[in-house]
Amino acid sequence: MQTDTQKDTDLSPVLELDGVTKTFPGVKALDGVTLRLYPGQVTALVGENGAGKSTVVKIMTGIYQPDGGDIRVDGEAIRFPTAQDAARAGITAIHQETVLFDELSVAENIFLGHAPRTRLGLIDWATMNAKATEILRGIGAEIDPHHKLHDLGIANKHLVAIARALSIDARVVIMDEPTAALSHKEIEELYELVEKLKAQGKAILFISHKFDEIFRIADRYTVFRDGQFVGDGSIAEVEESDLVKMMVGRDVAQIFPTRTSQIGDEVLQVVGYEHPTEFADIGFTLRQGEILGFYGLVGAGRSEFMQSLFGITKPSKGVVKIDGQVRVIRSPADAVENGIVYVPEDRGKQGAITALPIFQNVTLPSLKRTSKNGFIRLAEEFALAREYTQRLDLRAASLDTHVGNLSGGNQQKVVIAKWLATQPKVIILDEPTKGIDIGSKAAVHEFMAELAAQGLAVIMVSSEIPEVLGMSDRVIVMREGRMVTEVSGDDLTPETLVRHAAGI
Amino acid sequence: MTTTTDASTGRHIPDRLRSPLEARLKSWESLLLLVAIAIFIANSLASPYFLNAWNLSDATFNFTEKAMIGFAMALLIISGEIDLSVASIIALASTAMGAAVQFGVGTPGLVLIGLGTGLICGAFNGVLVTRMGLPSIVVTIGSMSLFRGISYIVLGDQAYGGYPSSFAFFGQGYVWWVISFEFALFAVLAVIYGVLLHKTNFGRAVYAIGNNATGAMFSGIRVERVKFTLFLLTGLMSGLAAICLTSRLGSTRPSIGFGWELEIVTMVVLGGVSILGGSGTIPGVVIAAFVMGLVTFGLGLLNVPGIVMSIVIGALLIGVIALPRLWAKWRA
Amino acid sequence: MLRLLASREALLLGAIAVLLALIATRFPAFVAPSNLAGVFNDTAPLILLAIGQMIVILTKCIDLSVAANLALTGMVVAMINVAAPGVPVVVILAVAIGLGTLLGMVNGILVWKLDIPPIVVTLGTMTIFRGIIFLLSEGSWVNSHEMSPAFKAFPRAEILGQPVLSWIAVLAVILFAVVMTRTSLGRAFYAVGGNPHAATYTGIDVGKTQFWAFTISGALAGLTGYLWVSRYAVAYVDIASGFELDVVAACVIGGISIAGGIGTVGGALLGAIFLGVIKNALPVVNISPFWQLAISGSAIIIAVAVNARASRSKGRIILKTAEHAA
């Protein structure tokens, strides 16, 4: 660490942003920010949801054009009209969303836009497949490059995105929350990769909401708040609490909320749930006021099971009882009527309707309550929407704002508000804090505790052990589609969870 | 490793930034209304026969039947689907009614058969799209050939005629002075569809589905049921249009209503409904119906051939969408 | 998935074989090689247009103006031929392809620069192109006897026993098979339709790629315009009217996904041939012409249902026990 700090005083930055500004309709996403990336160093970019981190990435990779300010490569001002121009300048990125092609092969996903050619100038598929195999092996991914991308799980897709970034001989590698979809083992491999890239003298920008990994791999940090540059410096000279303070603009204590809920009557009972390919042997009960955690490695099938419980897919076997009564749930509409609601993992596609305003998103499942005989009453809709969005401390210009214009974290709040407004019995939260900044995360946790205290039964799917341990009364561990164990009380330790999840 | 903040009370979020009135003034519909008024004025200057109540009344027949289907089609397109088989449903429904006439079925029975055939065709499309998950544009290109094909199999080179005289009312009757039955029906349906789309939960669901069907399903909306209902409605409206058109023509041939599907889609799109789904209004479609009716009637009075009128409609379709965008580009 | 794709085309090939076998039972002469070559020759315009349409559909667009483009180009070259019978066929071909390209570019520009949905653009240009034919020709026809012999002879000229029209279709199939699999532009069509968002992130300009798709579709329509007019030896406002739907139908039957990103030149070829066989066979096997419409409609619906079934995802495979079963 010492030497690293030493380095950055000597070295000049490879890539430098100065006074960069970007405005979207109604939002100033970036307001004169500064960012410097040095060769052989990992710079962590931190900030709350909506601070402008992903926007700055898109500007550096030619996807967005800045409204003002300079981008300098090796001290020379440059512009990137398209993503290919940025790639040519040696800048490559793993974006926050996986932006790949389901219908194309793995190899082509890696090489699209810079595929190897034959002498006639035609695409050389054989060489491309060979090179793809090589790169994938280099990051420890055993993926056949001939496969179509849609045959891959989300984690493997992410590995392909990483391989793509490495296929370009880059000087600057940007990673926007690269570990959000990866399992333990894969995260470790990613860390090794980052070390390797560093050793090759590449400049790395690393965006993450996870402080443990920032302190583990970063050399420098830069903090944004509300689209503005707050500060930067060497990681070795900063404490976690300082970073948090810079991000949020105030002091925050790091504790999980104290749980005061009374465990009440049994609300939900699941018996022998089974699906031909996705999951099997799942059974448990859930009581009022309880938070039941679902832990597992990414891809363990927790989301699939939850979606089945919510009526999206049909189980081949199994019974659901609500308040002791057997219920048949064939669609999400049935689930909502029976008081089961689901906050999905993929909020852009499944959670929110991004082209509609906030208030319409919030009231969508509750229209029966805000309307009269099927006719809409706007005043009631706004009232309901205001009540729940304020309780979640939503940040938005107005309730009429389209959800798509909100940052990820604020979109998540809209989705949660939508479900709370239905006054459900059971709420399923699938990775509720994935990609959510530290301040909002606490708000979500506190809210979960409050929900439980009010007698709601909560199921929380999470891949973060501290969150699972800090919030759950009981935890079910899943592995390869099966429920392996249920843990509670004193057995709730990180070791037990990891052991069961990994099957060791 | 999480943090808590001091229990912060939520900030106040205003309901709206822009007043609804302002939004309305800047809307597509206002632009289209200006176009309609301009065409009206141009028509009255160009032809001495234009400003005549009976002539204007006759001119409404150019669009009333198409607009009836257009209303349902608007909802369907907003929900992200499309039905290109509507004109063929007209042919099949008309054929069914014509066949029934040969068995001596009276006017009430004919109406039921016309509407019923429309519903069955709508259900056929609806099942293929919602149950089997097929893309509606392709399904209805297929059923477009199938439905009209059945008419051809039944009728071949024959025609059905002999409709009872009371049946003539739907396409040729007047409810009051120059107000034809068809025009009155058009007006009533415009109000019904306007309310359905803009003032009910069903309409809200249609918009939600059109913007993000997966998201709507995850929000507890019965997406398939809504879409199926929309296909039924479109079929029903096609059946209704078949009744009016058959009554107006007094006979049925398999080629009846040929090519209408594209005119109806044009009307809906001109009315500001996004072909990609998710947005559009019924007032827009109503104004678009008038615009198209006025253009064809006005040019007809000048004996301009129909194909030249269609150039005007085609240019309007592109121009009305392109001009605001060009304007925005030019200002930027 | 590769296997599945292969099987989708194999399925279609099988369907065509079954169809031919059925026809052969009633009318053996239909499957004689010379007659099949004739059917192929008849289907050549549909094949050419289907290839262009396939590229457009791949990019999540649709081109409803192809038939109108064909008719307009056909009329223009016919009128040129009448006005100047001496103009050599090479020039006529260049004019046809050039004008078709230009018309395709008009669609492309509107989609690219003004971001107007393709179905709206081409619905509009479809009627505008037809109207222009009317204005140019004042509604009158150009008939066989007005065209020069050379103008009419070109698509009929035989090379290795097959008419030039057929050879042009064969060349187009080969050329575009290479373009689609081995060039960046070809792959960009797939990328843009498969995931436009990701395409932007890859540095592919979505609008520009769509522009090129329309341009290619236009060029093919222009070429077909001349071939059509000289083959049928007549040009008037309504030639090939409604043909755009046949072209889309051929693509759909050929397994090209209307949602974009999925499809091959081979699929478009087979889809066109399937329709071509039906169209040519019905009058031959003495099925009343009144059945034709209903049969092709049913074929479209069945094809799309089969294709959808084949490509339906069956959910993820998470359970170890399910892995071998699948």
Next chain:
Amino acid sequence: AEDMRIALVVKALGIGFFEAAAKGAEEAAEELGDVEIIYTGPTDTTAEGQIEVINSLIAQQVDAIAISANDTDALVPTLKKAMQRGITVISWDSGVAPEGRQMHLNPSSNPLIGNMIIKLAADELPEGGEVAVLSATTTSTNQNIWIEEMNKVMDNYPGVEVVATVYGDDLADKSYREAQGLMQSYPDLDAIIAPTSVGIVAAAQAVVDAGKVGEVNVTGLGLPSEMAGAIESGASKSFAIWNPIDLGYSATMIAHALASGEAEAEPGAEIPMGRMGSLTLDENNQGAMADPFVYDESNIDEFKSIF
């Protein structure tokens, strides 16, 4: 005084036959002096298209409408409305049901045409043979009547057999394909009878392309200007047509006579048609203009530049 406005409504604009008829109408107008011709029609051959055209003519309060109908029945309500508003309505070439018009002008008598088309084919087939009919659309009024009349007289042509009737919808490409299909299904086919000017040209082209000139004779009703090539190549030995210029001329003359009250449309009435003489109406208020005229090698060059 103001000009009398006579609308000549045709099946579709742009068809050579009707363009020629329009020429005749103009000729009549010039002769009459105070007549303005409105030549109009839809762009495709649909009844709905004609209804829109008629509606705008009603609105313009024209004095007379002379129509060649796309559909016998579908135009009736609209034409009735026209008559109620005081407009003289006659049909010509392709007729409208009696309730929808005051009278109908047949280009020739239907039995004569029906006989003519089969005779043209049979004359080339002294030994008898197989003939097929390539018609226009399935709903074309006059084609259907002619084919019916033709079938009535088939007994006079022993050995000649009609093996099929197909429809080319008056589209060149469809007619072409149908003609091809005919030649494939009936390898021994001797003649194709196309009683439509679009179909006959397409059939001749198909015969040339199939290399069957001399084997399959194309005949029927066509325009000399469009058929000149086919006669030259030998694909067609002969064909017939009445003179469309005369037809347009006569229709205009009749419309003028009725609208000005010079004549009355009632059974047995004689209506003057200028240089074409006069027309006698039968019990259905119909009359025939003249006999069809046969064109072949001997006279084609003379007429091909006229219509």
